Amino acid sequence: MGLVSVARIHVRVEGIVQGVGFRPFVHALATEYDLAGFVGNDTGGVFVEVEGNGIDLAAFVTDLSRRAPALAQVERLTTEVVAPTGQPGFVIVSSVTGAGRDVLISPDTATCPDCLAELSDPADRRHGYPFTNCTNCGPRFTIVTDVPYDRRTTTMAEFPPCADCAAEYADPRDRRFHAEPVCCPACGPALRLVTADGDPVHGDPVDAAVRWLRDGRILAVKGLGGYHLATRADDDRAVSALRARKHREEKPFAVLAADLPAAHALVEVAPAAVPVLTGARRPVVLLPRRPDAPVAASVAPDNRDLGVMLPYTPLHHLLVGRLGMPIVLTSGNASDEPIAHRDDDARARLAGIADGFLTHDRRIHVRTDDSVVRLFRGRELPVRRSRGYVPAPVPVPWRFDRPVLACGAELKNTFCLAKGRRAFVSHHIGDLENYETLCAFTDGIEHFGRIFDVRPEVVAHDLHPEYLSTKYALQRGDVELVGVQHHHAHIASCLADNGEPGPVIGVAFDGLGFGEDGTLWGGELLVADLIGFDRVGHVAAVPMPGGSAAVREPWRMAAAYLDEIYGDALPDLEVLRRHERQWPAVVALARSGTNSPRTSSVGRLFDAVSAILGLRDRVSYEGQAAIALEQRAQPDERGGYRIDPSGPVPLAGVGRQLVRCVVEDLRAGVDRGRIAARFHHGLADAVVRAAVAVRESTGLTSVALSGGVFQNVLLLDRVVCGLEAEALRVLVHTRVPPNDGGISLGQAVVAAARHRADPSG
Structure with missing residues (x-):
């Protein structure tokens, strides 16, 4: 019988392998296979050296991934043959610190x-x-x-x-x-x-x-x-x-x-x-x-x-x-x-x-x-x-050739630090509207940068000049700044969430985002990839009388929509009677354009319908009126408003047509719960038909859905079912939120994609 050859290998394991019992697991596994050597932590993950016969070494390496502890996530495992030492026993050695850090x-x-x-x-x-x-x-x-x-x-x-x-x-x-x-x-x-x-x-x-x-x-x-x-x-x-x-x-x-x-x-x-x-x-x-x-x-x-x-x-x-x-x-x-x-x-x-x-x-x-x-x-x-969930990274299939910091949005803020093929999307920071939250934002960036060894060379930010996250980005020196339009970042975040580069038909519905034409977007139909986008459709913009006051008081959005549709021939509605004294001044404000920025926002459309149905005239938290409309929708209602989403600008007339249908049903005495359901179904149908029209003109067969409005599972289900019935492939969020909490991931992958496409800038 021949002698069994002895070999020694050095193994490096990367991923979430610290703090999850990985070294004890390696110790037990090496003991099981009667292997000698050692295991330890360093700033890149876990390092192992094992010595024994070749068959046992091969089985050991296979089991490092196959039998890893439940909390571990092995992202990468590499081996290298080294010279045997003959030293018996297997031990856990002290952790090693170094200049570079790649540990999770x-x-x-x-x-x-x-x-x-x-x-x-x-x-x-x-x-x-x-x-x-x-x-x-x-x-x-x-x-x-x-x-x-x-x-x-x-x-x-x-x-x-x-x-x-x-x-x-x-x-x-x-x-x-x-x-x-x-x-x-x-x-x-x-x-x-x-x-x-x-x-x-x-x-x-x-x-x-x-x-x-x-x-x-x-x-x-x-x-x-x-x-x-x-x-x-x-x-x-x-x-x-x-x-x-x-x-x-x-x-x-x-x-x-x-x-x-x-x-x-x-x-x-x-x-x-x-x-x-x-x-x-x-x-x-x-x-x-x-x-x-x-x-x-x-x-x-x-x-x-x-x-x-x-x-x-x-x-x-x-x-x-x-x-x-x-x-x-x-x-x-x-x-x-x-x-x-x-x-x-x-x-x-x-x-x-x-x-x-x-x-x-x-x-x-x-x-x-x-x-x-x-x-x-x-x-x-x-x-x-x-x-x-945090700080586990969101792995992406593309490299960040340069370290990126993405500063996120104003509401539901997260930031993202990215390098290699990992995007470290932060924990929920909150709404960047006060000093305490801003400190949590800046402290978090410093901590993530230190523990993940990310020194940004590129800083991505929203286009809105008054966001505190944008102002923070603009104040950083010695970095390249990349502005990313809000709704492009939404679609890019959905692409990254699904590991897809695009192009896709992107539907971005949310509350508000700074648009490239000076208006506030939020009801967008885009053809987009990670590098850029074309705005191929959108809900027609209406005024927001009083600006931010219209967000806090959805009845103002009802006044704006109703004035756009009916003018002075406004039908007798409860929402008008509830605000009879203020109504003329708010309508005059909307018509004047003073402190009344125009918006294509679907979130504001939900606000208007919620107020018209008497669900919410005022809100005490963001999205409350839209949530009330989803909650009120009658589950057994199958009908929906059939409207025309086509035209030179797809989706342009959808908001006004839906509001008109809501008003007609309300005046006819239809139950408010059924109206709420029909509104959802009608909007979903319009999205599906608009996406089909874009497919016919572009040949694209995938649709990405993003933005806070798609937290509404009633609307999301109807849109996804409708798109799939038209043989369209649908991408939705599963790893980061569709709301502004996912914006930072979108900003990061856009900045990286633009550099890959044009390294010279």
């Missing part, structure tokens, strides 16, 4: 079943401990201060492990082998409950907090990415008090349910929703509310849907488990402010809202809101991409 950081991950079992086991030393975690779960992104991912580069560096935790960390057979946030009651963060004045509340903090919640009080609860405000979801008095103190008049609150059966008692959970609710990311999922759901009407007023999530930290499990009922869990801030994440800031900003603080001494390094998704055809339709 795992998102924060929901508590795993093993840790939950320990949490509820009276015999376990972590019984009831609210910071229990292991290599398979727990905080990651929100505690990371630098790379490579080691305890010393997280906020857990302030908690030296005790002997028992250190033993677990060093034991290759233990689930916490090299789990950086490992801790226990003897050495880890400590929970405490204090009053709004800072006085300690004696006794077990969780039990005391449960008593407070049961009594209908409001608590500020420190979570993974910031503070939440919590109160009983079934107590209308408590929820109303929270609304009043938070200055959040009507926008729905999210609800935390203890487990999947508890969620079933609140909402209709389709099979496709189960893995989203129970998965490691734990977003807020918008689902149809059950009529008998034990929640106060004020949790989500005038809304058929309810935003539900399941616990994603041990503390959340303890709270709702002991309370035995769902709680409201909403961002810890006053209206329009970023979520509070520093303890001193939380005390200052939330003391007038919360009756007490359930807090702890582990620092949050990066504030991160909860993510929000809807479901469309069994897949996630992101509304807000944040905790649980």
Whole structure:
């Protein structure tokens, strides 16, 4: 029998391979195959050297990807033959720092079943401990201060492990082998409950907090990415008090349910929703509310849907488990402010809202809101991409030849840093309308740039000169600036979301975006690729009387549309009677053009129809009137307004024709819910027929749908069904939101594509 040849290989593994138990996995795998060598972290990912017979080495390399830990994402694996050393044993070596960084950081991950079992086991030393975690779960992104991912580069560096935790960390057979946030009651963060004045509340903090919640009080609860405000979801008095103190008049609150059966008692959970609710990311999922759901009407007023999530930290499990009922869990801030994440800031900003603080001494390094998704055809339709998803990159099939920073939009802002084939779309920053949010924006760019080693050579921005994100871009020196039209960025984000270069027929429907002709766009039909676009159609522009006032008061958009259609021969309508005193002045303002920018926005069209139907004359949050119109639509209505979307400019007459149909049905006494449904169906039909017309003239057979209006799943479903019936291929969003939260990704890929097409600039 011949001798078995011995070989040694160096393996590099790139992707999300730090903070997910990858080194312990490699150690166990090498031991299984009886291989010698070592594994470690560096600023590029994980490096491995293994020595043994060739058959075992080949199997080992295959299993590195095939059997990787659940939270790992292996993007690239390379091998190189090196000289054998003959040194026995396999070890985990110290992390290596270097000049270049290409490592990925795992998102924060929901508590795993093993840790939950320990949490509820009276015999376990972590019984009831609210910071229990292991290599398979727990905080990651929100505690990371630098790379490579080691305890010393997280906020857990302030908690030296005790002997028992250190033993677990060093034991290759233990689930916490090299789990950086490992801790226990003897050495880890400590929970405490204090009053709004800072006085300690004696006794077990969780039990005391449960008593407070049961009594209908409001608590500020420190979570993974910031503070939440919590109160009983079934107590209308408590929820109303929270609304009043938070200055959040009507926008729905999210609800935390203890487990999947508890969620079933609140909402209709389709099979496709189960893995989203129970998965490691734990977003807020918008689902149809059950009529008998034990929640106060004020949790989500005038809304058929309810935003539900399941616990994603041990503390959340303890709270709702002991309370035995769902709680409201909403961002810890006053209206329009970023979520509070520093303890001193939380005390200052939330003391007038919360009756007490359930807090702890582990620092949050990066504030991160909860993510929000809807479901469309069994897949996630992101509304807000944040905790649980970020900072995992959005891989794209094209290279960013130069590092890019894309600054995003004004509302629902995210930024994007990109290099190689990775686009790092940030967590939800918020609306860039105040100093605090601007600081969160600039701090986030600095942090992402450091941990992902991205030093931008190109900065992409929106064309709107007054956006704070645009002003930030224009103030940066020594970089190339690339302006990207808002709706082109929407379509480009959908292309990048689907890994498609275009060209496509792009339908971009949203609230407002700065157009190239000086008007405000928002109802656009484009022929677009990643480099540029042609505007081949759009909804005819109408005035916005009072400018931004027309966004806050949708009845002004109703006045503008009705005046454009009927002039002085306006029919007798309730919306006119409700605003009889102001109507003539608003119409005169619209006709004069003074402080009345013209807009093609479909979002503003939804506002007008919502006001005409008496659903919303004024709004307290962005998109409220459009949401009310979607919610009011009668599900069993199959009819729709048949209008002509053609003409020299496709879609031009659609807005006026739809409003006229709405008015005629309203005057005929048709139920408002049926009118709302017919409006949706008529708009969808017009989009389909306009896209077919563009196909006939261009030969394009793919359609990309983007913009905040396509968060409306009723409209989205009708448009997609109609396009597919016409044998058109449809691209929708699944990885980044169709709203302005996806704009930064679109800006980044446009800037890169333009450079690839013309490197000289």
